[in-house]
Amino acid sequence: MTCSEFLAMLDDLIDGSVAQDVxxxxxxxxGTCEHCEVTFSTTKKTIQIYRSHELYEMPxxxxxxxxxxxxxxxxxxx
Amino acid sequence: xxxxxxxxxxxxxHPDVALVERVRGGDVSAYDELVRKYERQVFRIAQHITQNxxxxxxxxxxxFLKAYEKLDQFQGNSKFYTWLVRIAVNESxxxxxxxxxxxMVSLDEDVETEEGSVxxxxxxxxxxxxxxxxxxxxxxxxxxxxxxxxxGFRVVFTLRDVDGLSTEETAETLGLSVPAVKSRLLRAxxxxxxxxxxxxxxxxxxxxxxxxxx
Numbered sequence: 001m002t003c004s005e006f007l008a009m010l011d012d013l014i015d016g017s018v019a020q021d022v023x024x025x026x027x028x029x030x031g032t033c034e035h036c037e038v039t040f041s042t043t044k045k046t047i048q049i050y051r052s053h054e055l056y057e058m059p060x061x062x063x064x065x066x067x068x069x070x071x072x073x074x075x076x077x078x
Numbered sequence: 079x080x081x082x083x084x085x086x087x088x089x090x091x092h093p094d095v096a097l098v099e100r101v102r103g104g105d106v107s108a109y110d111e112l113v114r115k116y117e118r119q120v121f122r123i124a125q126h127i128t129q130n131x132x133x134x135x136x137x138x139x140x141x142f143l144k145a146y147e148k149l150d151q152f153q154g155n156s157k158f159y160t161w162l163v164r165i166a167v168n169e170s171x172x173x174x175x176x177x178x179x180x181x182m183v184s185l186d187e188d189v190e191t192e193e194g195s196v197x198x199x200x201x202x203x204x205x206x207x208x209x210x211x212x213x214x215x216x217x218x219x220x221x222x223x224x225x226x227x228x229x230g231f232r233v234v235f236t237l238r239d240v241d242g243l244s245t246e247e248t249a250e251t252l253g254l255s256v257p258a259v260k261s262r263l264l265r266a267x268x269x270x271x272x273x274x275x276x277x278x279x280x281x282x283x284x285x286x287x288x289x290x291x292x
Contacts, residue, residue: 007197011264039197039271042278046271047239049208054118055221056125059135063117066139067110073143074106 001029006036014044094158101149113142116159119241120166126232127170129225130177137173141166160243160251167233167252174229185230185252197268199275207278223273231266238263 006029012018013026030037094115100108117138124137145152145162152161171184208216224232237248238259249259 011260011267014267035197035200038200038202039268042203042275043267043271045203045207045278046267046274049274050220050224050235050270051240053217053220054122055217055224056122056134058118058121059131062121062135062138063114066113066117066142069139070109070113070142070146071106073146074109 124170133173137169201279203278234262235266
């Protein structure tokens with residue numbers, strides 16, 4: 001397997017959506033190619049970091065304002 | 079696992095459908111529940127597209143009001159959340175357009191870039207790279223990094239990897255084909271990885287010690 005072939009399957013490997021025989025091939029490549037191993041592990045880490053950090057906290061009071069607006073709108077016709 | 083019954087799956091109803099039914103029956107508190115459930119995600123998507131807090135606040139409000147008004151048009155064959163996010167994405171793009179004095183804005187902007195399609199920075203990262211930064215510094219790095227991506231990449235990455243939508247749901251939400259979502263997701267992931275590498279790569283030990291330095 002070449003690095004380009006590995007890269008084309010990278011997302012499927014990360015998302016766990018590859019068949020067992022393909023996975024075995026990909027893992028075999030990882031065992032012999034340090035570059036692809038780094039790309040694989042750091043891409044997984046990238047996703048994990050973004051998933052575990054909220055970048056945009058809702059401003060305080062926004063939720064209450066939104067609920068008030070919806071309630072007001074409802075009075076007019078719901 | 080091999081014993082799953084397809085009929086049961088077909089009949090399985092998403093809890094949001096019951097809430098929508100209650101709203102249609104005049105129960106406003108059920109809509110409040112839907113708002114509470116999704117307000118954070120809607121705000122986040124609006125921020126990612128507009129990159130402006132005021133706009134994101136307006137988008138969030140407008141999206142929930144519009145969804146409420148158009149609730150009759152919600153078919154129930156897609157998830158309420160994907161339907162809602164589609165409204166929020168359109169509202170965000172409209173808001174962005176206003177800011178750019180009417181110039182057309184779409185999620186296809188700058189997606190032709192080749193950047194990130196081939197990994198260049200191949201240095202390994204610290205085992206726990208977040209530890210080298212304070213929470214505030216880290217949040218700044220993550221925001222700055224994702225803001226550098228084209229909007230179409232940011233949104234696909236956020237829906238797919240942060241919100242956890244499937245590829246098909248992301249495609250439906252954004253009106254893109256499944257291959258387009260897949261291609262954007264791979265490039266978004268690789269571009270973010272490449273850019274974060276600058277901050278997270280393993281630092282050489284300054285003295286004779288082994289392992290990364292702080």
